[in-house]
Amino acid sequence: MRELVLDKGHVDYVTHMGSDLMVCNAARVSFNKETDWEVDSAAVQRMRDSGSPTIPFEELRMLSEKDQKLIRYLAKHNHWTPFAHPQITLRIKAPISVRTQFFKHKQGFVENEISRRYVSYIPEFYFPKWRGKPTNGAKQGSEDFISITPANEQKFFDAVRHCVNSYNQLLEAGVAPEQARFVLPQGMYTEWYWTGSLAAYARFYKQRIDEHAQWEIRQYAEAVGKIIKSHFPYSWEALTK
Numbered sequence: 399m400r401e402l403v404l405d406k407g408h409v410d411y412v413t414h415m416g417s418d419l420m421v422c423n424a425a426r427v428s429f430n431k432e433t434d435w436e437v438d439s440a441a442v443q444r445m446r447d448s449g450s451p452t453i454p455f456e457e458l459r460m461l462s463e464k465d466q467k468l469i470r471y472l473a474k475h476n477h478w479t480p481f482a483h484p485q486i487t488l489r490i491k492a493p494i495s496v497r498t499q500f501f502k503h504k505q506g507f508v509e510n511e512i513s514r515r516y517v518s519y520i521p522e523f524y525f526p527k528w529r530g531k532p533t534n535g536a537k538q539g540s541e542d543f544i545s546i547t548p549a550n551e552q553k554f555f556d557a558v559r560h561c562v563n564s565y566n567q568l569l570e571a572g573v574a575p576e577q578a579r580f581v582l583p584q585g586m587y588t589e590w591y592w593t594g595s596l597a598a599y600a601r602f603y604k605q606r607i608d609e610h611a612q613w614e615i616r617q618y619a620e621a622v623g624k625i626i627k628s629h630f631p632y633s634w635e636a637l638t639k
Contacts (some may be wrong), residue, residue: 399628401621404614406522406587407491409621416484416596418632422465424480425472435459461632473636481597481633482506486626488592492618493524495584499606499615506598511590515576518569522587523558529613539610558583599626600637607638 399411423432437458461469472480492500501509528551529540561583568578594602599622605611606619627634 399625401624403492403617403621404524406524407493407496407618409491409618409625410489411625412487412489412591414484414486414629418461418469418630419465420484421472421480421596421630421633422461422468424483425468425477433462433465436462466632469632470636473633478597481600481637482595484596484630484633485593486596486599486629488622488625489589490592490618491587491589493585493614494588496524496612496614496618497588497590499612500592500602500618503594503598503602503605506601507592507594509590509592512588514579514582515574518575518578521562521565521582523583524585524587524614525554526585526614540613558585596626596630596633596637600634603638 401409403409419433419435426432437460471477490497490500497511528544528546530542530544532539533541561581564581565578568581569575603619603623603626606615607623608616611619623634623638
């Protein structure tokens with residue numbers, strides 16, 4: 399599963415461990431109890447109506463109303479540890495300045511990133527949708543989308559092109575990639591594996607989907623949310639509503 403973001407970015411689903419049921423059983427272990435999936439009778443009927451002999455069990459199972467209620471209770475009262483057991487791994491492609499905002503989220507996450515110490519292929523760059531500078535004394539952020547003159551936009555393109563040319567010239571001169579990379583701008587795309595708990599991803603999402611967060615990171619938060627919700631529908635709804 400891939401969610402496209404910005405002009406060249408994306409969020410890819412890699413793998414996950416656990417389920418909404420794991421959340422419930424992690425909570426119920428306190429009482430030495432365990433629960434199981436229920437069969438979705440509506441899905442069974444759809445299978446019969448379609449004449450399909452086989453349907454993945456994931457499409458036939460459902461969480462009991464009792465377990466759904468438990469998940470809502472855990473989320474409402476901030477009992478977050480049961481949500482820390484499921485793990486999700488994504489591969490994300492984003493501009494460096496946006497990646498920095500991802501990496502501020504440390505608790506419950508681990509990351510491994512492409513390193514330009516070891517690779518020297520031609521980098522890709524993010525070309526923004528321009529927004530106006532903040533007003534009313536704000537120290538950060540931006541206002542609505544704006545248009546700039548073709549001449550000013552060309553200056554941006556020329557600056558990026560100049561940096562790439564300088565990078566290539568440094569490599570041709572024998573400079574190590576780990577040093578030549580210093581000339582590349584923050585708009586350069588990078589990629590990384592990002593693994594975290596369900597609880598950690600929910601914290602990330604709630605902070606970065608907020609209207610006060612930078613527009614670009616909000617687009618990534620939305621993409622992350624779509625992927626995780628497809629695997630943990632009950633928990634994601636309870637954690638992020």
